[in-house]
Amino acid sequence: MLSFLDLRKKFLQKSLQTQSSFGVELEFLVAVRSDSDNMVRFVPEELAGQPGQAILIPEEKNNLWERDTYCINHVQATLDSCLGNLSAKTRVFVPNELSTPEEGYLHEDYEYWTAKQDASIGLPDKLFSSGEYLGHQWAGIEVTSPALWNENESFDEIRKVCEVLKARYWILTPPTCGLHVHYGHGQDQIAVQDLRNIAALLLAADPLLVQLHPESRKRNRFCVSNRLFSDVAQGLSAETATAMLMHDSVSSEGEEAPQKVMRPLQGSKLLSRSSWRSFNRLIPQGTLTSYPVGEPGSKLKCPGNAAARLHAPRSILGCVEEILSATQPEVVARLMQAPPNTSSKPAYSFANYDQQQPFPNSNSEIKKTVEFRQAAGTVDADEIITFAKLAIGLADFACSSDLDTFWSVILKCAQADANTTAQGKDKTTSYDVFNFLADIGLCRLIRPLQNIVIKKHPTVQESQSK
Known part of the structure; x- marks a missing residue:
């Protein structure tokens, strides 16, 4: 069996x-x-x-x-x-x-x-x-x-x-130093319907996934937050990005956009549901931190350009709707890119799918991957393998999950983000990264990831000793 x-x-x-x-x-x-x-x-x-x-x-x-x-x-x-x-x-x-x-x-x-x-x-x-x-x-x-x-x-x-x-x-x-993981489908290009699902999931889960990483990676110009600083978060629409690409003479074959299914948030009821598989929690709920939260309505400072002041990001559901409206891989890449007026790179890069970027990768026709850039540098094999399996698991879930499961997870991420923003805190007490991983079927990675976090995060070590 x-x-x-x-x-x-x-x-x-x-x-x-x-x-x-x-x-x-x-x-x-x-x-x-x-x-x-x-x-x-x-x-x-x-x-x-x-x-x-x-x-x-x-x-x-x-x-x-x-x-x-x-x-x-x-x-x-x-x-x-x-x-x-x-x-x-x-x-x-x-x-x-x-x-x-x-x-x-x-x-x-x-x-x-x-x-x-x-x-x-x-x-x-x-x-x-x-x-x-x-x-x-x-x-x-x-x-x-x-x-x-x-x-x-x-x-x-x-x-x-x-x-x-x-x-x-x-x-x-x-x-x-950083550890970067590239995800792909062998020698094939990732189909646009899969690419936009991956992008939507990563943007929605970005404030949760960053809880796994040390402070040095949370305000780092080489892995800035897609949820806060990407072009789609800063207001770019799929329609505008498509028009920009047409102006730049990009002519890749498009896919039909999926039916937009925007469901209302369920409030605290949504986050109170138990994850579909239980796991042994080593790190107390509410211990992990996300990105620093500024004052409501204040301008954002993007790592990589101290002078740049960006708007508060649009909602996660608004970002996801735009990403899922994209019909070309280049549009997905544009929506997920870091602000063009900075020297920053996004935590999750789709640049290999944008041949019209200012400095295109000469091997992008070969390197048909999504790049996960946020993990801290290491030569510890267990850590590298765990983060590689995490990248694969996230992308595979996005490509293969049914619509109801996919949207359930997106909505939980959106509600957690909304709660954090409303409270003005960088912690999520009701739904953290480990709840999220359990919801997408990656329970097997929770224990090794908790061990990595405990080893690398001084604040978590302190909570363990109390």
């Missing part, structure tokens, strides 16, 4: 009519020292007891560009050596199996684990004056996975990469 999880996976695959795929991007700092430096150095507290060590740079490679290039090549060689014999079963794009050399070149970035430079990562200012960090240099590295199928072997591969990196290097993941 099939287990519940096997039955659910079978149902999802049948409903989606395509297998889900994903990829991860890991950002971190790696310690670097000159091979001629024989001085005894302090070991940073975060690295005490770790088996790795600093990369020793040849003395002649003394400028920044040469140092970073050496580090990237060093990490790449480590990845290549540990992954040489892995099965191609995990790969969306299997090396050496593409029909033309041109296809092979275009897909190259998505066939292998790749190390790159990331100049956006640095030590926090307070650590520059700390004695235990002096004498070490730190190179910003981004390791990207290939496009992987949603299979156990893919998660085993991630675990192996993390183990090898931690065994070989001294690694730090300061607040400037």
